[in-house]
Amino acid sequence: KFMGGCDDIKALQTKGMLQDELQGLPQRPKVVNAYNMDSIKLVRPPRGKALHPLFWFPNVVNNSVVRLTGLQVTALTALSIAFYEYRTGKWIAAFLLLDFTIRLFVGSSMSPLGMIASLLASPFKPQFKPGPPKQFAASCGTMFTLIATCCFFTGHNIPAACVMGGLLGAAALEGFFDFCLGCVFYGLGIRFGLIPPHVYRIYTNIREETVSGWDYENLPSGAPRPERVDTDATSEVSLKYKTRSDEWTKDDFHLIRNMQVSYFAMPLSLAGLAVAFKLASGVMAFSVARMEVRPHETYYHTLTIIAAAVFVIFFNLYVLRLVLYSRKCSTEWDCPLRSPSFGAISLFLMLFAFLIFDVNNRGRTGLSDMLFDGDEGLPTAQDPTADNGRGDDHHWEWFARVLFWLGAVTQMLLSVAKFGEWVGKRLELEHVHPTWMMLPVGCLVAALVAPIVPALNSYYDDDDMGGPTAQAA
Numbered sequence: 001k002f003m004g005g006c007d008d009i010k011a012l013q014t015k016g017m018l019q020d021e022l023q024g025l026p027q028r029p030k031v032v033n034a035y036n037m038d039s040i041k042l043v044r045p046p047r048g049k050a051l052h053p054l055f056w057f058p059n060v061v062n063n064s065v066v067r068l069t070g071l072q073v074t075a076l077t078a079l080s081i082a083f084y085e086y087r088t089g090k091w092i093a094a095f096l097l098l099d100f101t102i103r104l105f106v107g108s109s110m111s112p113l114g115m116i117a118s119l120l121a122s123p124f125k126p127q128f129k130p131g132p133p134k135q136f137a138a139s140c141g142t143m144f145t146l147i148a149t150c151c152f153f154t155g156h157n158i159p160a161a162c163v164m165g166g167l168l169g170a171a172a173l174e175g176f177f178d179f180c181l182g183c184v185f186y187g188l189g190i191r192f193g194l195i196p197p198h199v200y201r202i203y204t205n206i207r208e209e210t211v212s213g214w215d216y217e218n219l220p221s222g223a224p225r226p227e228r229v230d231t232d233a234t235s236e237v238s239l240k241y242k243t244r245s246d247e248w249t250k251d252d253f254h255l256i257r258n259m260q261v262s263y264f265a266m267p268l269s270l271a272g273l274a275v276a277f278k279l280a281s282g283v284m285a286f287s288v289a290r291m292e293v294r295p296h297e298t299y300y301h302t303l304t305i306i307a308a309a310v311f312v313i314f315f316n317l318y319v320l321r322l323v324l325y326s327r328k329c330s331t332e333w334d335c336p337l338r339s340p341s342f343g344a345i346s347l348f349l350m351l352f353a354f355l356i357f358d359v360n361n362r363g364r365t366g367l368s369d370m371l372f373d374g375d376e377g378l379p380t381a382q383d384p385t386a387d388n389g390r391g392d393d394h395h396w397e398w399f400a401r402v403l404f405w406l407g408a409v410t411q412m413l414l415s416v417a418k419f420g421e422w423v424g425k426r427l428e429l430e431h432v433h434p435t436w437m438m439l440p441v442g443c444l445v446a447a448l449v450a451p452i453v454p455a456l457n458s459y460y461d462d463d464d465m466g467g468p469t470a471q472a473a
Contacts, residue, residue, distance in 0.1 A: 052202060055105045057135045059202045060210050063127040063178070065108050066134055068117035070175030073099075073141070077168040080148075084161040090152040093164065097145035104138040107131070125218075128210055130203040137174075137182025141167060223247035257325050259317045261332055262435070264344035267314060270307035271351040274300045278355060304355045311348055336421075336431040343414050343438040347445060349407030354449045357400040404453045411442040 012018040053059065073096065080092040099113050108114025144167040151160035173179040189195040223245045232238035277300035322329045332338050418439055 053132045053135045056107070057105070057131055058107045058109075059131045060128050060207060061107065061131045061134050062118075062121060063129040064121040064124060065114060065117045065126075066129070066180075067175050067178060068120050069103075069108060069111075069113050070171045072113045072116065073171040074168060074175050077164050077171060081161045081164050081168065084152075084157045084164075089157075089161075090149075093145055093149045093152050093160065096167075097142065097149045100138055100141040100145050104135065104142050107135075126214060128207055130200050132199045132203075133180065133183035133186040136186045137170075137180055140170070140182045140185075144170075217250070220251050221247040223251060256317055256320045257328065259314070259321045260338070260341075261318065261329075261344070262338060262341040263314055264311070264318075264341065264348065267307045267311035268344045268348045268351070270303055270310060271348050271355065274303035274307060274355055275351055277303060300355065304352070307348070308352065311352075315345070336425075336427055337433045337435065340418060340433070340435040340438045343411060343442045346407040346411040346414060347438065347442045349403045350411070350442070350445050350449050353400040353404035353407065353453050356396055356403075357453050358397070400453055404449060408446045408450070411439070411446055415439045415443055 009018065012021060076092050076096055080089040080096070083089040083092075099111050102111045103114055108118060144163055148160045148163040148167070151157070151163065170181045173181055186195065190197055190199070226242045226244035226248060228240065228242055230238060230240050277295050278297075281295045281297050281300060318329075333342070422436075
């Protein structure tokens with residue numbers, strides 16, 4: 001039984017109700033004439049059996065996240081069935097297999113569909129449910145998608161579509177009607193003795209604590225505002241400070257004031273994913289099961305637009321923070337843990353320059369033009385007469401050059417400033433942080449992107465063995 005925290009126990013003791021609450025609990029017998037702890041034989045109280053879910057699956061899950069994940073699985077499964085004769089249906093089944101496998105081991109915390117569902121469910125209060133039945137349901141989904149994926153990639157498309165139809169029905173029941181078919185079979189396993197009944201014991205013991213913890217973290221506590229304390233009002237050099245509670249710090253949120261430079265890692269990661277898709281669409285095409293895998297340019301175009309939109313929003317928020325709360329920005333710059341994150345801004349500019357440099361050179365990337373010039377049927381940058389859709393419009397390329405040199409120069413200045421700080425200042429071992437890698441990685445990215453986004457030339461010419469030749473601006 002959950003009684004509360006330390007203050008709740010003291011309140012029960014003050015009211016004389018604590019002993020009544022403790023009735024029935026196992027007690028250790030008193031030992032008479034014992035003066036040394038070594039001579040006291042303590043009797044271990046009886047404890048019931050309790051089982052955690054397999055692997056790293058949580059004991060308590062949010063049912064809203066589970067239902068939203070089920071809706072996503074329903075939509076993807078329907079698409080896989082609709083396109084069962086095409087490559088799209090096969091890869092959707094493979095993706096669902098990967099997602100179900102992740103959820104089987106660690107729950108929704110690292111699953112792509114689970115993370116999307118967690119984001120959508122975050123504004124609402126969770127509906128907590130026991131974890132073991134949901135893990136069993138995830139194992140059933142893993143089995144269904146494994147069979148369907150094997151059938152798809154071995155040419156048995158109709159049996160694969162039938163298996164995906166069964167998964168579609170189960171996911172639709174979960175998403176639309178909150179009916180977990182896997183949980184029903186799990187309950188039957190408990191009824192017939194195949195599963196021990198004490199699998200729910202941990203859930204029943206920690207559910208109230210989980211609910212109270214969520215309420216404390218997410219609901220306003222009504223804490224008083226911070227108060228300024230002046231130890232000596234008559235002195236100008238007296239100690240002055242603010243008193244603020246942890247509850248006030250938790251409740252306090254301001255969109256501009258709480259904007260941090262480390263948030264730029266989000267658009268940077270999106271830009272890195274777009275770069276991977278761009279390279280795969282032009283350079284790193286490979287074959288799987290006698291099918292050529294070459295992502296369409298639309299994927300990296302879409303990711304580039306999303307990354308740019310997120311970056312613009314974050315950049316404007318941080319500029320406002322710099323104007324309105326300059327001291328907080330200065331504190332971030334001086335912090336040895338957070339200051340290397342400023343390199344995420346310059347890194348994004350260089351990657352974005354690479355993404356848009358040859359936006360008019362349809363079908364190829366700048367790197368693929370350098371590595372695979374002369375492929376048949378594909379216009380390359382070495383052929384200025386090829387119809388690449390450029391004409392006289394080079395504004396995207398010049399815009400890319402401006403962004404690259406802004407990012408490269410900023411990256412160099414940041415690296416020199418922070419490397420000098422790390423050498424000149426006395427830092428402790430706990431100051432070493434993974435964000436320190438952002439600056440040397442940024443220098444490496446600048447060296448890799450520089451040959452692709454040249455300073456002045458508008459295209460590559462054959463006169464200099466494929467090297468960049470400066471053209472008149």
